[in-house]
Amino acid sequence: MNNNSQNGQMTLTRGDLLLHRLFEACVDVNPERIAAVSNKEESTYSEINRKANALANYLRNDFELGRNQTVALITEKSERMLVGMMAILKAGGAYVSIDPKYPKSLVDYILKDAQADILLVDSQFIHLIRGYEGRVCLVDIELDSLEDHPENLKVVNEPDDLAYIIYTSGTTGQRKGVAIAHEAILNTLQWRVKYYNFSESDVTLQIPSYSFDSSVADIFTTLISGGKLILPDEQLKTDPEYFNNQLKTYGVSNFLITPTFYQRLLPWLDKDQDSLRFITIAGERLTKELVKKHYEKFPEIELINEYGPSENSVCSTAKRLSATDSQVTIGKPIDGTSLWILNEKLEPVEGSEVGEIYLGGKGLAQGYFGKESLTASKFISHPGHPDQRIYKTGDLGKFVDEGEVEFMGRADNQVKIRGYRIEPDEITAKLLTMPEVKDAAVIAISDANDQPILVAFYSLKDDTEEAQLREFLNAELPDYMVPSHFVALDNMPLNHNGKLDTVALETAYAAKSENQSGKELKQMNEVERVLANIWNETLQVNGVDLDDNFFEIGGDSLKSIDIGARIYTELGISIPGVELYNYPTVAQLSEYLMKKMELQPQPSSD
Incomplete structure (x- = not known):
């Protein structure tokens, strides 16, 4: 890999087409630039690289981590998450991200299914791995004690080696791991760098969980461009006031978000966003109404619609949207990707007929890890080109003007909820x-x-x-x-x-x-009645009672934003949405609000 010292441009060989090699190139160009901010603590490119080298050396020598071997990662969203990912890749392995919010039974399943005999874990999550028989590194404790290793490790990987596994929902009751090679995800990342004109001046607010495939796109697009990654507090990231503060404090230039989240967040965002230059929408179907609302508020900020399954390295098509679009499409295939719309006989549809979307090209996954028959049923030979492998998405679509594709829903009963494939x-x-x-x-x-x-x-x-x-x-x-x-x-x-x-x-x-609505409810005071009515209308339920738990009657982190908006409108009190986790019932939230209002609880009335 050669760097042009005048403009930082890289001349890449095939051996350089590895995630960690492109990150290392950014370290060489500007080692003291801030790479990430987590809990207000800044980490430079050289700091992350040096720690990743030390951990990678430890994994390779003490744990005998080999090429293509899987390593599980369970950490906070922090510098350690980035160090862990890079260390695993540098050592020659492939990382398996496991969200620490997952229940233990799911953690056990993924560790076994991914054949992860090595685990990097924060000590606070040790309860999730009781019974695990593999080798464990308590990364938050051991990382600082490792011998310094400033030099990058000798490269042992090839571009077609495994880089990571992302787990998605499955119809049989068991999740399936999508196995992605370095060269596959780099096809997406290099396209993103070019398409969005990413540079070292960009600042990304990293929203998706690192167990969700969209995280790969915004984490690594930023870190192979020399930009800055802001890792928000996971508990507060859906709170509009906190979100606004993050945008302003760090001069955020972009973020990737689901339509459902953005629709709730948009009314709360400050109109004067000096640094924000584009927003990427992904994970769910985007409506024309949301596009309109975006450009009414932010006429100068680009809105881009990305579409793509995990099985084709996160992104397969993209569309730059405008306020005057007559319809919302998912655009055209990105560089290195081919798209077909076929009927049930695997024949191309005619004109604007609806058919199933099939994808091919450089971004295709290796398949489902350890599941050969499932892989064979979803990754098939192109009917017209037997030597060409394509992926059966299960998504329906049709061609519209100028060869763009309109997403028409699912061919089966799979759904996307809050961006998650279920x-x-x-x-x-x-x-x-x-x-x-x-x-x-x-x-x-x-x-x-x-x-x-x-x-x-x-x-x-x-x-x-x-x-x-x-x-x-x-x-x-x-x-x-x-x-x-x-x-x-x-x-x-x-x-x-x-x-x-x-x-x-x-x-x-x-x-x-x-x-x-016909059940007998407990008597409520005025604030409790207002809250119960807000919950009834927001959650589309009837008869919310004092002790009903918000999260057990249809509430979630995004609906908590709606609750906060209604409370502010009707009671004049601003509360973070995260407070619903602390006060999940009408009775508890009412008591909390009345204390904020400096009121004493009122006697119940009929």
Whole structure:
């Protein structure tokens, strides 16, 4: 790898097409630039590189980490996260990101499925790995004691070696690991650098969890461009006031966000954003209304729509949107990517007919780690070019003006909720493992804002309470996969073909919501009544009571933004959305608000 000392441009050879090599090139160009800010602590490129070298040397020599070997990573979103990722790559391995918010059962599954015999973990998360039989490095404790290793390690990888594994939802009840090689993700990253004109002056607010594939895009696009990465507090990042403060304090130039989150955040953002030059929308379908609202507020800030599954290295198509677009599309394929829309016979559709989207090119994953048959069913030979491998996305689309693609939804029942890819069948399969559950079905239903929510329907063999079902799923699945609502039925309804009658399920859900309004509620004071009404309307439920838990009746981190907005409008009090985690019931939140209002609790009235 050669650096042009006048402009920092790099001349790349094939051997340089490795994630850590491009990061090392940025270190060589400007070692003292700030690479990351976490908890107000700044880390330079040279500091991260030096620590990553020391840890990589330790992994290679003491842990005998070999080429293509998987290493799990469970840390806070911090400098250690970046050091861990880089160290694993430098040593020759592939990192497996595990969100510390995952339940232990899911952590156990991923560690086993990914064959991760080495684990880097913050000591505060040691409870998640009880029973793990691999080798463990307590990275927050051991990192500072490692022998300094200023020189970059000898490269042992080839570009087609494994770089990372990202786990996504699966229909069988078990998650599947998408295995991505260095050259595959670098096709996306190098395109992003060029498309967005990324440079060392860019500052990225890094929002997605590092176990979510979009994180790979914004973390590494920034760090191979010499830019600065802002790692926000995970508990506060959905709080609008905190978000605004991050943008202003650090002069953020860009961030990647889901449409659902951005729609809630947009009204709260300050209009004068001097440093912000573009916002990337990804993970869910984008509406024309949101595009319009964006450009009404920020006419000078670009809005870009990215589309792509994990199986094609995060991004496959992109579209620069404008206020005058007659429709929202996902654009055209990025460099190095091919896209086809085929019918059920694997023939190209004619004109603007709807078909399934297939992807090919440099960004394709190696497949699903350790799952050869599943890989073979999803990564197939192109019907017209048997030597060309393509991925069956399950997404529907059609060609529109100038060869752009309009996303038309799913061919199956997979859904995107808060940007996460979810197979409802995986949740159903988990419920059916409970001995008390006779039958179950989980489907996505659109709420009043046309956003999908998960609803679980179940029939029982005994008198198990709904709370027990929720508790079980909380222990087995990530929080975003736990249904918002549960509906008890005597039996699952079937249509005349003997298949699950989803229309009847939706009717049962509507009936439960309506019946909820008829329950006898506890007496409330004025503030409690206002809060209960806000929850009823925001969550589209009826009969919210004093002791109902916000997160057990359909609430989540994004809906907490809506709650905060309504509280400010109706009570004149500004509260961070994170407070709902501290005061999750109407009674608790009311007491907290009245203290802020310097009021004493009022006697209950009829």
